[in-house]
């Protein structure tokens with residue numbers, strides 16, 4: 246133990262010398278370290294914690310107009326743990342003013358008592374705030390007293406510290422993941438509706454085969470839905486029950502989302518289908534990010550299968566009375582008319598097998614024309630394979646098969662796209678189910694790029 250202590254003291258001496266080099270230049274410096282009751286003083290999680298708080302600290306300083314000299318930054322790991330130091334550039338501020346600001350940061354931070362921000366003045370003196378921090382473990386006596394009196398055992402402190410840090414990291418990672426996933430979900434539905442023209446579907450130029458909605462109706466409902474995308478993802482991240490219990494919980498959020506959609510569109514059903522599909526996709530993707538180090542399509546599919554197990558049997562086959570469009574479509578066409586429920590029960594086969602390879606090949610983020618070509622091709626690939634219940638319900642099997650056939654032709658020859666659009670107008674049909682799957686495809690294509698840092 247004494248050997249370890251010596252190493253730590255040596256590291257602290259080195260830090261003091263670094264401070265001296267800054268004060269020798271007559272500069273105020275700011276340094277940041279953690280109060281960690283464990284040895285080694287750092288590990289992968291503690292380093293992640295340190296870096297997250299360092300980012301918060303830098304933002305806080307910037308917001309309070311304290312400027313640090315980026316060229317002077319030192320960010321090291323030594324025997325005493327993680328350590329950051331930099332010169333303050335401001336000329337018109339006193340060290341005690343800076344100290345006041347950094348104390349506000351420490352006091353307001355959730356784990357502020359683990360944080361030590363020190364200010365060293367131009368003469369190399371450490372500025373003390375004269376405030377005694379409470380011990381983070383018992384929250385009763387000043388930290389310095391508990392330390393001196395060895396009130397708490399080393400292993401108590403260590404367990405407590407690591408637990409708090411892990412809880413903090415879990416929440417930070419949950420926030421980061423759900424924020425990213427919901428932004429991508431919103432982006433995906435906006436890309437889908439913006440592709441113009443589109444066969445029978447609402448787009449920027451016209452409303453396709455629809456008379457009760459337009460492009461702006463979709464913007465209204467998409468805006469209303471965005472907050473629910475976050476909720477679906479939050480439910481998935483950290484979900485600790487059996488996955489078969491998830492669907493009813495996803496549905497509760499879905500029903501709230503539908504209500505807001507109808508309120509935003511004057512009672513027009515613009516995106517009920519996508520609420521269902523994206524809700525399941527968001528939940529499952531978020532769950533995978535929580536459970537696994539990296540996101541893979543096969544882990545995603547495995548999760549969706551568990552979430553949606555027997556959904557066709559439970560929600561269609563076992564019905565006594567068939568009421569909604571989707572239910573009636575199943576009553577008439579059997580599994581071919583099982584629509585979105587069959588697609589999720591089988592874990593998005595149309596998306597994974599037919600749409601994702603097309604996006605992989607054609608999607609480039611740069612030019613508008615390239616994005617449009619990729620979206621068009623992907624939509625056609627989906628329509629060519631999908632038994633869209635919107636069309637089955639409205640026009641039956643002949644119209645569906647004809648649409649699939651001409652979409653396949655247009656996939657090969659882009660010039661025939663217009664023919665598909667005209668066919669849908671003539672038949673007064675709109676492949677809304679396929680449009681929803683295009684949005685899910687874009688979602689899955691985009692999230693593969695997210696890196697899990699936890």
Ligand SMILES: [Zn+2]
Pocket residue numbers: 380381382383384385386391396397
């Ligand atoms: Zn204590």
